[in-house]
Amino acid sequence: KAGVTQTPRxxxxxxxxxxTLSCSPISGHRSVSWYQQTPGQGLQFLFEYFSETQRxxxxxxxxxxxxxxxNSRSEMxxxxxxxxxxxxxxxxxxxxxxxxxxxxxxxLTVV
Amino acid sequence: AQTVTQSQPEMSVQEAETVTLSCTxxxxxxxxxxxxxxxxxxxxxxxxxxxxxxxxxxxxxxxxSVNFQKAAKSFxxxxxxxxxxxTAMYFCALYxxxxxxxAGTILRVKS
Numbered sequence: 332k333a334g335v336t337q338t339p340r341x342x343x344x345x346x347x348x349x350x351t352l353s354c355s356p357i358s359g360h361r362s363v364s365w366y367q368q369t370p371g372q373g374l375q376f377l378f379e380y381f382s383e384t385q386r387x388x389x390x391x392x393x394x395x396x397x398x399x400x401x402n403s404r405s406e407m408x409x410x411x412x413x414x415x416x417x418x419x420x421x422x423x424x425x426x427x428x429x430x431x432x433x434x435x436x437x438x439l440t441v442v
Numbered sequence: 443a444q445t446v447t448q449s450q451p452e453m454s455v456q457e458a459e460t461v462t463l464s465c466t467x468x469x470x471x472x473x474x475x476x477x478x479x480x481x482x483x484x485x486x487x488x489x490x491x492x493x494x495x496x497x498x499x500x501x502x503x504x505x506x507s508v509n510f511q512k513a514a515k516s517f518x519x520x521x522x523x524x525x526x527x528x529t530a531m532y533f534c535a536l537y538x539x540x541x542x543x544x545a546g547t548i549l550r551v552k553s
Contacts (some may be wrong), residue, residue, distance in 0.1 A: 373545050373546065374546075376542065379540060387540045433487035435485065
C-alpha cells in the first residue's frame with residue numbers, strides 16, 4: 332500500500348510569488364491535514380479536509396488556503412510569499428479522526 | 443483549546459538502557475487520542491504509539507510503552523533497550539478536534 336505522497340519535495344520561490352503544494356493520501360483515506368514545521372514555531376496545524384470540505388482551520392493568515400478533490404488528493408496554496416513562510420510543509424492522511432500518517436514533506440525556501 | 447507540553451528539549455541515553463520522555467496536555471474534549479511520533483533526520487514523521495483516552499490500559503508497542511495518567515493529564519513514553527536507530531526528535535500529540543503537537547524532545551542514543 333503506497334504511503335502519503337507529497338510533491339514537490341523541494342521548492343525555492345521568491346518573495347511575493349505564490350506556490351501550490353500537492354498531497355496524495357493513502358488509498359481509502361478521506362481526511363487530509365496540513366502542518367507547517369519551522370525551528371522557531373515547531374509543528375503548527377494549518378487545516379484539515381474531509382470529503383472535499385474544510386473541517387478545521389489553524390491560525391494562519393488568509394494567504395494560506397487549501398482544497399481537496401473528489402479523489403481525496405489535496406493541494407495547499409500560499410500566495411504573496413514571505414520569507415517567514417520558509418518551512419517544511421507536512422501533509423497527513425487518516426482513515427478516521429485519528430492516527431495520522433505523514434508524507435515526507437515539501438521543503439519550501441523563500442528568498 | 444488544546445495544548446501539549448514537552449518539558450525536555452533534549453535527552454541522551456546509552457544504548458540498551460531505558461529512557462522516559464515526558465508529556466503533559468490539556469483539552470476540554472471528553473473523547474480524545476494521544477500519540478507519540480518520531481521524526482528522524484530524514485524528517486519523515488513516524489507514528490510510534492497511540493492511546494485512546496477512554497482506555498485505562500497503557501498502550502505498548504514492542505520496546506515502546508506509555509504511562510497514561512488521565513487525571514494528571516500526563517502521557518509519558520518509555521523506550522526500553524534503546525537502539526541507535528531510536529535517535530530522533532519525538533513529538534507528543536493530542537487529537538481532540540485537531541492534531542496538536544508538543545515542541546518535541548531530541549533523543550540521542552549513544553553507543
